[in-house]
Amino acid sequence: MVETTIRQKRYRFxxxxxxxxxxxxxxxxxxxxxxxxxxxxETVVGVFFGTEGSSTITSIIMGYRVPRVxxxxxxxxxxxxxxxxMQTLTRNPLADxxxxxxxxxxxxxxxxxxxxxxxxxxxxxxxxxxxxILMLMLVMFISRKAGSGPLNFILAGLAVGTVxxxxxxxxxxxxxxxxxxxxxxxxxxxxxSSWSDLWTAAFIATPFLIFMLLKSRDLxxxxxxxxHAKQLGINxxxxxxxxxxxxxxxxxxxxAFCGVIGFIGLVAPHIMRLLVGSDNRFVLPLSGMMGxxxxxxxxxxxxxxxxxxxxxxxxxxxxxxxVPFFIYLLIKRGKNFDL
Amino acid sequence: xxxxTNKIIIASVIVILxxxxxxxxxFYTVNNQLSTxxxxxxxxxxxxxxxxxxxxxxxxxxTGLTNAQTEIMNIIQTLIDSTYPMTITDAxxxxxTLYSAxxxxxxxxxxxxxxxxxxxLSQQVVGVDSYSDYPPELLSLEATGAIxxxxxxxxxxxxxxxxxxxxxxxxxxxxxxxxxxxxxxxxLTVIALKSDSILVVEQNILLLGKINxxxxxxxxxxxxxxxxxxxxxxxxxxVNDTRVLELMWLDPMYTxxxxxYLNEIIEIAGGTNIMADKSGxxxxxxxxxxxxxxDVVIFDTMYLSMTYSEVFxxxxxxxxxxxxxxxxxxxxxxLTNQSANLVERAGPRIVDAIKLMACILHPDIFNxxxxxxxxxxxxxxxx
Numbered sequence: 001m002v003e004t005t006i007r008q009k010r011y012r013f014x015x016x017x018x019x020x021x022x023x024x025x026x027x028x029x030x031x032x033x034x035x036x037x038x039x040x041x042e043t044v045v046g047v048f049f050g051t052e053g054s055s056t057i058t059s060i061i062m063g064y065r066v067p068r069v070x071x072x073x074x075x076x077x078x079x080x081x082x083x084x085x086m087q088t089l090t091r092n093p094l095a096d097x098x099x100x101x102x103x104x105x106x107x108x109x110x111x112x113x114x115x116x117x118x119x120x121x122x123x124x125x126x127x128x129x130x131x132x133i134l135m136l137m138l139v140m141f142i143s144r145k146a147g148s149g150p151l152n153f154i155l156a157g158l159a160v161g162t163v164x165x166x167x168x169x170x171x172x173x174x175x176x177x178x179x180x181x182x183x184x185x186x187x188x189x190x191x192x193s194s195w196s197d198l199w200t201a202a203f204i205a206t207p208f209l210i211f212m213l214l215k216s217r218d219l220x221x222x223x224x225x226x227x228h229a230k231q232l233g234i235n236x237x238x239x240x241x242x243x244x245x246x247x248x249x250x251x252x253x254x255x256a257f258c259g260v261i262g263f264i265g266l267v268a269p270h271i272m273r274l275l276v277g278s279d280n281r282f283v284l285p286l287s288g289m290m291g292x293x294x295x296x297x298x299x300x301x302x303x304x305x306x307x308x309x310x311x312x313x314x315x316x317x318x319x320x321x322x323v324p325f326f327i328y329l330l331i332k333r334g335k336n337f338d339l
Numbered sequence: 340x341x342x343x344t345n346k347i348i349i350a351s352v353i354v355i356l357x358x359x360x361x362x363x364x365x366f367y368t369v370n371n372q373l374s375t376x377x378x379x380x381x382x383x384x385x386x387x388x389x390x391x392x393x394x395x396x397x398x399x400x401x402t403g404l405t406n407a408q409t410e411i412m413n414i415i416q417t418l419i420d421s422t423y424p425m426t427i428t429d430a431x432x433x434x435x436t437l438y439s440a441x442x443x444x445x446x447x448x449x450x451x452x453x454x455x456x457x458x459x460l461s462q463q464v465v466g467v468d469s470y471s472d473y474p475p476e477l478l479s480l481e482a483t484g485a486i487x488x489x490x491x492x493x494x495x496x497x498x499x500x501x502x503x504x505x506x507x508x509x510x511x512x513x514x515x516x517x518x519x520x521x522x523x524x525x526x527l528t529v530i531a532l533k534s535d536s537i538l539v540v541e542q543n544i545l546l547l548g549k550i551n552x553x554x555x556x557x558x559x560x561x562x563x564x565x566x567x568x569x570x571x572x573x574x575x576x577x578v579n580d581t582r583v584l585e586l587m588w589l590d591p592m593y594t595x596x597x598x599x600y601l602n603e604i605i606e607i608a609g610g611t612n613i614m615a616d617k618s619g620x621x622x623x624x625x626x627x628x629x630x631x632x633x634d635v636v637i638f639d640t641m642y643l644s645m646t647y648s649e650v651f652x653x654x655x656x657x658x659x660x661x662x663x664x665x666x667x668x669x670x671x672x673x674l675t676n677q678s679a680n681l682v683e684r685a686g687p688r689i690v691d692a693i694k695l696m697a698c699i700l701h702p703d704i705f706n707x708x709x710x711x712x713x714x715x716x717x718x719x720x721x722x
Contacts, residue, residue, distance in 0.1 A: 036627040056629060056662060063658025064626040120645060121590050121653065124431050184591050184622065191591045191624040194658075303624065305548075310596060310621020 013195025013282040016275060020289040024073070027296050032061060033067040034300050063195075071201070072299045073292045075254040076264055078205055080291020082247035083265030084272075084284045085212050088219050089243055091151040096265040097251045099154060100244075101161030103260040106252060108164045111171045111182045124185070125200075125256035132252035135160055140244070148237070188259030188300050188315045197257040204253035204324075208246035209288075215243060216280040223278075224315040263318045264291045267326050274329040294322050340507060375482050375588035400647045419554035427550060430512040430533040431519055437507075437528065440552045445500050446471065447510035447518070448492055450534055454544055455509075457560055458553040466503045473680060473688075501525045534685030537564070537603050560687050566609055567690045571697050574704055575609040581700040583610040584633035584665070587640065587683075589653055591622045593664070600685050608696035609704075610635070625657045635700060636665040639674040639682055647673055647712045671711060672699055678713040694721045 033039050040059065046052035047061045082097040090099065109131020113124045140154040143149075188267045218239055221229050229236035251265075268291035269283060276282045300319035370675045399482045426436045433490050445466035446452040452471035455464055461476055466489040471477060480486040487503060490496030492514050500508060500522065508522055512531035522529045530550075541561045548557020555637040583605050595601045596617035599635070605612050613631040614623060638650060660666050674682060681692045697715055698705045 036624075036630050056659060059659025059662075060626045060629055064624065064629075068624075117644065120649065124590075174490070181588055184588055184593055189591050189622060191622055309619070310594070310617050310623060311591075 009277060009279060009282065010027060012276055013286070016272075016282075016286055017289070020286060020293065023293055024289060024296075027293060028069055028073065031072075031296055031300050032065045035060070035065055035189075035303055061290045064315075067195045067198050068190050068193045068299070069296060071254075071258065072190050074198065074202055075190075075258055075261065076206070076268075076292030076295030077233040077288040078209060078254050078291075079261065079265040079295070080268035080287040080289070081209060081212055081284050082251050083291070084237045084269035084280065084287040085219065085243055085247045085270055086265070088152055088223060088280060091223065091239060092150065093270070094266070096262070098161075098260065098262070098265070100139045100157040100248060101135040101164055102248055102251060104161045104164035104168060104263075105253070106132035106255045107186055107260060108168050108171075109134075110185050110276075111168055111175075114181045114185070115171055115175045122151075128185075129252045129256040131164075132255060133248065135164060136244070136248045140241070145197045182240070183230055185259055188261045188313050189302075189311060190258050190314060191303075191311055193258065199255045201257055207252035208250040211246050212243060212250075213284055215239065216284045219280045219284075221245065261295065261315045261318060263315065263322055264295055267322045268294060271322075271326055271329055274333045294318055297321055346462075346559060360449070387561060409679075419549055419558060421549055421552040421554055425550065427530075427546060429530045431516065431531045433519075433531075435528060435530055437550055441505075441507035441528075441550065443503065443507070443510045444503045444551075445489060445505040446504055447495055447508065447515050449473070449680065450540075450684045450686040451509045451511065451532060451543075451547075452477065453684060453688060454547050455551075457687040458510075458548055458556045460551055460553065463551070465505060468495065473677065497521050497525070497581075501527065505548075535598075535600055537568075537607075537689060539601070540564075540684060540685045540689055563690055564687075567693055571607060571609070571693055575701060578609055578701060578704060580609055580611040582613050582632070582634045582664075583700065584613050584628055584631075584636045586636065586638045587620075589638065592624065592628070593620065594623050595620050601682060603643070603691070604682065604692055605700075607693050608700050610696065610700045625660070628629070629657075629659050634661055634664045634668070634670060636671045637674060637680040637682075637699065641675070641679050641683075643673060643675040651711075670713065672709065673712045674717075675712070675714050676716045677715040681717060691717070691721055698722055701709050 029041070029044065032044050033041065039057065043052060043057060044061060047058050052061075061078050079097060083095075084268075086095045086099060087093055089095075092099075104130040109127040109129070110124050113119045113127035114129070119127070138157050139153065139156045139160050142160065143153040146152040146156065168182075172182050175182070218234055221232055221234055222236055222240065229239075255261075269287040271290050272286040274282050276286060295314070295318060298321050299314050301317050301321070302311050302314050349493070403571070421440070423440070424436055424438045426434055428434055442463055443465045444455060444460065444463045445705060446455055446464060447468050449468065449471045452464070452467045453473055453635065455461075456474050456477060461480060463487055464477075464480075466479075466487045467477065469488050469491050477486065481488065487499065489499040492511065495515060495518050497518060508527050508529045510516075510518060510529065510531050511523075513535075516531060519529055519531055530546075532546075533539050534543070541564060544560050545554070545557045548554040579703050585595050585601060585605065587595070594614050595612065595621055597615040598618045601619065602612050602615060613628075614631050617623075636654065643650075650673050651669075654660050654663075654666055654671060665671055678695070681688050681695060695713075698707050698720060699709050702709055707720055707722050709720050
């Protein structure tokens with residue numbers, strides 16, 4: 001393998017970024033056309049420019065389809081970037097943003113909200129968010145007691161996540177009526193995504209998203225270990241904690257509304273690493289875009305009018321769409337793969 | 340020749356000619372009529388032969404009908420015949436032999452419990468699942484300890500079941516099929532029942548009647564179901580269907596498509612399920628509801644965790660829903676507690692479920708005002 005210069009890498013990044021942006025833009029437009037009924041491009045353009053006559057069609061496109069597609073886009077962005085950060089932080093290619101037990105924590109939080117009497121439906125995201133963050137705090141506390149280090153952290157996450165899943169199972173089997181609600185929530189879905197969901201999640205997650213992107217250069221240095229970072233004047237522990245908190249808050253903000261959507265955070269960064277190498281400055285933004293594309297396409301299939309069944313969990317589609325593409329890249333370019 | 344002779348000859352000739360002409364005319368006419376008559380006769384003949392053909396085929400049909408009747412009578416006889424030992428086939432396709440009427444029965448599901456009580460078997464029931472809560476007699480028998488609770492539906496406590504030493508355990512195949520082997524291994528007689536259509540429910544009732552020697556009760560219940568379906572169908576003759584959205588959960592919006600028990604009830608009660616283009620149970624979205632514009636929304640939930648106005652508010656808060664018929668007319672109905680059990684359980688209360696659904700969908704036809712929130716008080720509103 002000939003050593004590629006930084007200029008070549010930067011050039012490749014710009015090309016990929018341009019291609020993915022274009023893909024995202026056209027995908028957004030096509031996705032708004034797709035739903036229970038197909039709308040023609042003219043109708044969609046008409047709605048965007050306020051010339052569409054039917055108020056029902058305007059309500060459907062502006063009230064449901066646009067926020068749904070944008071929420072899928074934003075969630076994909078968050079999961080893709082967070083997955084890349086988490087894999088670097090833990091130096092583990094199998095890590096995804098949920099490795100801290102965040103998913104089971106959020107699910108447990110939602111389950112508690114379902115079971116406790118007098119909690120309105122709109123409070124469920126708050127409980128899910130709190131559950132995810134509490135779980136993270138617990139994992140960080142335990143791994144710190146165990147002397148820090150990525151491995152201790154992963155093991156603590158595994159342990160706490162398993163306990164949360166156990167509690168979740170207890171609630172599901174013992175809570176009669178609420179168990180339906182918990183199971184539906186666990187499926188993960190954009191079926192009721194609204195503008196207010198989107199604004200709330202974006203308001204919470206965006207600052208942390210920007211922070212992670214800004215720190216992508218420092219993240220490259222963390223890979224080489226604490227000593228190396230110290231020589232370059234980076235307080236690696238503080239950075240490590242800050243990044244972990246950022247990604248967990250960003251992911252929790254999305255998960256609280258749409259449930260646990262797996263796989264995007266794992267595979268989107270790997271796809272981009274196979275294409276542009278392991279430099280986080282390039283990998284992270286592109287992973288975000290790739291995550292958004294995978295998630296939008298998955299959701300399009302789930303709500304396509306060609307689908308004779310009811311909506312499937314979007315999480316089942318992300319794997320079906322992402323894995324074949326990932327395997328293709330792995331076979332084609334797996335030789336120069338590196339975290 | 341004398342003129343007299345001439346006159347006689349001429350007169351004779353005239354008479355002969357006249358007779359000839361008349362007879363010729365008569366012959367011609369008669370001949371003509373004869374051919375008509377002959378034609379009619381042959382037509383009659385062919386009619387008779389075709390009629391005899393029809394009679395023949397009628398005869399055949401009658402024989403066929405008699406055979407079919409004997410066959411039906413035989414089927415009915417086997418359906419209700421309670422001679423032991425008997426071998427029956429359950430929903431899992433297992434052949435089960437019973438040597439006498441069961442005396443200690445455990446029911447694993449509310450629908451099964453309700454069928455057993457409707458068949459006057461309350462004295463034979465020794466255990467039920469924790470969801471079983473109807474009829475009221477069950478609750479008092481549970482209070483006296485005559486009937487034990489043996490766990491939830493999907494969390495059946497197999498040891499508790501075995502400890503009751505039942506001679507028959509009846510479970511729901513869909514939700515409890517996984518317990519068949521465990522229970523059988525403990526030496527228990529297990530029957531699994533499905534519950535996916537009204538016909539299956541009727542078969543279940545007849546089967547439980549047969550194995551418990553309660554066939555006359557079973558036939559009466561099934562007869563009531565059939566006559567209810569017929570009378571509701573007759574009342575709604577020529578009435579336009581009401582477009583219905585049925586929800587079992589609000590976020591995400593969990594609903595029923597075609598091919599379900601609930602869909603069947605909606606159709607009999609004069610409704611069109613707006614989600615019938617999808618099959619089974621599943622999650623829908625507000626956009627689809629907005630497009631399909633239901634006249635009535637029915638939300639059924641075993642335990643309602645909010646007020647009615649909060650339920651209504653979740654719909655009005657949705658973009659564009661001010662144009663949905665059900666919202667405009669305030670036709671959003673919430674069924675909870677026994678009202679929800681009524682439409683969710685595939686048991687003998689199917690009669691009430693159909694009636695209640697028909698009253699909700701067509702209050703003007705049945706001359707009743709249905710409150711938008713229904714609980715245990717549903718019997719007051721059934722016509």
